[in-house]
Amino acid sequence: MHDDHKCNCEQPLVPGIVEVIDIKEETPDIKSFYVKNIDGQGVPFNVLPGQCAMISTPVGEGMFSCTWQEEQEWLQFAIKRVGLMTDDLHRIEVGQQLGIRGPYGNHFPIEESKGKDMLFIAGGIGLAPLRSFIKYCFKHREDYGKIQIIYGSRSYADLCFKDELFDLWPKEKDTEVFVTIDRPEEGWDGEVNFVPTYLEKLNPDPANKMAVTCGPPVMIKFVIQALEKMGYSDEQIITTLEMRMKCGIGKCGRCNIGSQYICLDGPVYNMVQLRQLPPEW
Amino acid sequence: MKILNKSKLEEVLNRLGENADVYVPMSKGLQSGFYPWKSLEGGKDELMLDALNVYQPPKSVVFPQTERMYSLYQEGKGLKIEETYENDEPRVIFGARACDIKGIICMDEVFLTGGYEESFYKARRESTTIVANACYEPGPSCFCAAMGVDPLNPEGADVIIRDTGDAYIWEALTEKGEALSSTIKDLLEEKELSVPEAKPFIQQVDYDGVAEKLKGMFEHPIWDRTSEACLNCGICTYICPSCYCFDIQVKMYGHEGYRFRCWDSCMYEEYTREAGGGNPRPTGRERFRNRFLHKLEFFTERYGHPLCTGCGRCIVVCPAGINITSIISEAKEADLDA
Amino acid sequence: MNDFTQQIQDIASRLLDNGQVDVFIAWHKGQQDFQVQPYFARSADEAQNIIFNDYSIHNLSNSLLKFRDSKEKIGIVVKGCDSRGIIRLLEDNQIQRERLYIVGICCPGMKDPLQAMRDELGFNHKPESTELAAKCNDCIQPNPVIYDELLGTEQSPRVQDRFARVKEIEAMSADERYQFFEETISRCIRCYACREVCVACDCRTCIFDEMRPQWVGRENNTTDNLMYHIVKASHMAGRCIECGECERVCPVNIPLMLLNQKVIKDVNELFGPYEAGMQYVEGQKPPFSMYEESDPDDFL
CATH class of the missing domain: 3.40.50.80 (Nucleotide-binding domain of ferredoxin-NADP reductase (FNR) module)
Incomplete structure (x- = not known):
């Protein structure tokens, strides 16, 4: 993993702030949020395909897979309205500032898939x-x-x-x-x-x-x-794999399947790895 | 060797209290736990250094049940985090047993390794000095040695004290321990005392090979029967010196508020309930299984030793009489083809 | 007590053998005498593990909730207070009478295994164990109020002055009272053992687990703790059967029955005479599960 694809902050549970620069309605209950740093300069961190970030509003925090990183321009998250926090997110407008921390977890096998x-x-x-x-x-x-x-x-x-x-x-x-x-x-x-x-x-x-x-x-x-x-x-x-997450850094405990923390060791697995896990997914 | 005469104990605790919050094993009415030395009310509260252990472990000194993390301020579309609340005020845990300190070592591994150093825990932990009270007389529910803990030479201690009757042998082991000793050096004496004789464990627990065996027991019927009496309350998790799972929540008063973390329990249904309402561990049986597998198998796989330190507290407090040592022995004896 | 063990074993074996019940809920022995544990026997062989001794204090009626969605027939042992729990569950339609075979025991009073644990296992400075568990000294109903088979001879209530503790608190000034509750309730670690052990807490989704919206905050402070205890005590109105299990299992010694008893006293005075779970009449509901025009409303 490249070093710049890993959260390097001194306070991993404290989010940085980003601004929503565009919102696109994908479906009746899914919206895409485009975010960038509040100073207008680039993205809070670089994300590899499959990696996630913890996005927060004053209502709550939620872990979302990053739908796309456009160079150093913006991060896109397509988010479905399912609970309290996503309800809140779906009400916000362009210009809203959000908390964000990450990137979390592993990523899709971009290298291993080359030539396939x-x-x-x-x-x-x-x-x-x-x-x-x-x-x-x-x-x-x-x-x-x-x-x-x-x-x-x-x-x-x-x-x-x-x-x-x-x-x-x-x-x-x-x-x-x-x-x-x-x-x-x-x-x-x-x-x-x-x-x-x-x-x-x-x-x-x-x-x-x-x-x-x-x-x-x-x-x-x-x-x-x-x-x-x-x-x-x-x-x-x-x-x-998906489990409920809170910390995103393999500490709060709840997203374990066997000894794996989905937020840290996952979310991407191949079947060889999944067969090693207890059948709880 | 350096010794601390028990007649000087109060003076020592007062002295240490000048530069730090000192937490000691204490009874307050029917309660017992690690409470601030300063809070001791004469005639009502009692220092419990000579008891086997206290009800509430010193876990909360480094990992409080509720801890504010940062402020939140919302103005129009703006969101600000102006303050974070890492707390690095010096503190001393005085007189903890090896089992409880092992619990803190387990938390060190969780919070300070694995690619992320969690800053709120780190601040408290690094500013904490631990004075261990070597344990020569295991109680009837003790089994720390079976879980890899040495009660005589507590791992993770900055200072070890050994109770010889009228005095403690005082042994500083780390720089932090030396620094602490230097602040009370006029209260320590130089004298040769013999180390007390260790009494044998009353309870025999055999954890050897259990972690490996449990790998093949996720769907074993043992969980149906052992979990049956469990009420799925959180006593065992909250009173445990090594249970560390937490929740992150927010409190807003209008536009201002803060995000905090608080202890959570894997025994609660809400713990793994997803935003959409689904739950991978819907009944008590799955939650019970996850708790014991986490303690005895998963943590061992990840960190090389179990997340149980053999203190015996969960056995003492469980309203349903669930006993982790019985689960260890049942797993040990279980027929894998059952 | 050994007598009871043999008699219960015999009944359980008989019922399990002839298929009258699928599971029989009683106790079995742990590592020490005082470590008895609720036990679910499923065969006549397993019935031989059943024990009833001084420490068989647990209110097993709460375990019936584990079976509310199944069709299994259940044998269960209850003491006086526990039996009132069964009536509560019947009134709330949580279990059906015909699925139960109730073995009642006229209760001579029990010892508290948790107290014994603390004393025996080295977590107490001074032994606290008393002849009987504290809750048994406050017993108003030692004899089962619903049963298919009764063991032992009728016992007399042991309570001296039922609401003595409540009256003490009522006599305090508002400030004193607030201070008292602030001090005791700030100790709460929110382990929810008092809720989980309670037979009257039979809601499928408890308000405290509800997150949309979240009614009670999760901070461990006086405000959130008070909210928890006030809401819980109010939900107990007309439902608490005074088995005292909540207070017994509380790891931080919060006098929970004080709150429950205050509510019992008030319900009795305002809507009574009423005692929860004393007598099973089909279709009968506790005062707060129904409305009557004559209900007092001057406290609104």
Whole structure:
């Protein structure tokens, strides 16, 4: 890990302050927040794809995966409204200052995946963390082979990053994007399926491939089963784990699975590592 | 050797109290714990250096139950953190037993290693000097030696005192300990005393190989039965010298407030409840299992020794009579095919 | 007491053997005599581990809450005060009478295992153990009020002056009272043992665990602690069955029954005569689970 991708502060639990420079409504309950330092000079820290940050308002703190870092310009976090703190976040306006600390946790295997074909499988807000890896692959297009993205959500309205899904990404070199929704609806003539079933139907060849999946726990479970059935080895299957977090630095205790702290040692794991853990994820 | 005559003890504690907050084992009515020496009320409170141990461990001296971290000030769209509250006032823990100091060592590993040094703990810890009271007579619920603790030579002590009856042998072990000794050197005497004889442990506990064995016992039926009586209250975690889990919360009065941390307990349902309402440890059984596996397996995997120091407090306080030594022996004897 | 052990073992074996119950809740022995522990026997063989001795003080009716969502039939041993807990659970529809086989014991008074632990295990300067547990000296109902089978001979209540402690506090000036409660309640470490051990605390999601919104702060200070104890005591109104377990298990000796008894006294005076869990009448509700036009409201 590069040194500048690790929190180097003397007070790891005390946040720095950033300003929200843009807010984009992705879906009815997901908004993207773009933040940068309050002096207007750059980002509070550098983030690798898959790493997280603890964002705070006076209501609470929450751990969120960074959806994208645009050079030294801004950090983007796509955040779903699920609880007290995210309710508060969804009410703020551009110009609002927030607390932020991080970056936390490990990152997607950007090095190990070089030279491989990439298969990204996401459901709902699960595309937010994967997007950092997807965009990283596009940015370093020559380092990675063919890119396939399978993404689904409950309805068309619930699909995140629609402009990228339907316009930008399909135009990228050697890239396929497959989108599905859970239930049929008027105006949608695309796939109607759950993500794991759609994955099995598409049956992407495991040869020289890395499969990275993120989404609701039940989706992840069935995606992993499907991948195994299609012949993916444990080394080829990457996912992220979620537990409640408070400190972000492996101290407060609650995000453990076995002796692993998801905030510190995770959130990214491959199946080889996951099989070493107690079945609590 | 240096000795401290018990007749000079009060004077020593007063002297140490001139430069630091001195915490001593003390009874206050039915309560006992490490309380400030200055708070001792004659006729009511009693110093308990000669008791086996006190009810509340000295954990809160370095890791208080509630600790303010920083101020928050909101104005319009602005957010300011003007103050942080690291507390590095000098303090002395006087007369702690090896088990309790091992608890602090466990916390040192958690808070000060692993890539992040947590600044609030660090400030308190570095300004704390520990005077250990070597333990020659284990109580009926003691099993520190089985958990890798040496009651005679407490690890982590800056000074060790050894009770010989009328006087303590005083032995400074670290720079901090030397500095402390120098402030009371006129109250110490030079004299040869023989070290007391150590009595054997009453309770036999065999933790050997248990951490490794537990790796294969996550889904063992042992947890169904052992957890059945547990009420899922937090007494054991709050009274434990090594339990360190905490929560971070905020208190706002209008636009101003502060963020604080407070002890949390893995026994509570809320501890792992996610924002969306899901919970990976929904019932008492999973929480009970996680607590004991954390103590006996997970912590050992991460830091090389268990998160139990054998003080026996959780056995004493548990309303449901749960006994960690029974869990260790049940795990030791468990049939892995069960 | 040994008598009781044998009799309970026999009953448990019989019930488990003939399938009348799936689980039988009693006690078994720990490492020392005073370390008895609630025990859940599931076979006639396991019933042989059951023990009843001076230290079988725990109110087991609370354990029934672990079974409220199951269909298992349950045998359970209760003393006088504990049996009132069962009535509370029946009134709150937490368990069904036909799932229970209740073995009542006319209680001669118990010793406190926690007190014995502190004395015997070296955590006390001076021994505190008394002949009977403090709560048993305040006993108003030693004989079970609901049972299928009764063991022992009827005992007399041991309480001398039921509300003596309450009256002492009532006699204080407001300032004295505040000081008293500030001092005792600031000791609270918020371990929630008083809640977990309480049979009347049968809410599925407790207000203190609720985070949206968070009703009570988690700081360990007088304000948040007082909030916890005042809210808890109010929720006990008409529900506390005076088993005294909360006060017994409190690791910092907060006189919790003082608060509960004050509320009991007030409920009795305002809405009474009323004693929680004294008598099971199907469909009957405690005073604060219903409304009557004649309810006093001048305190509003």
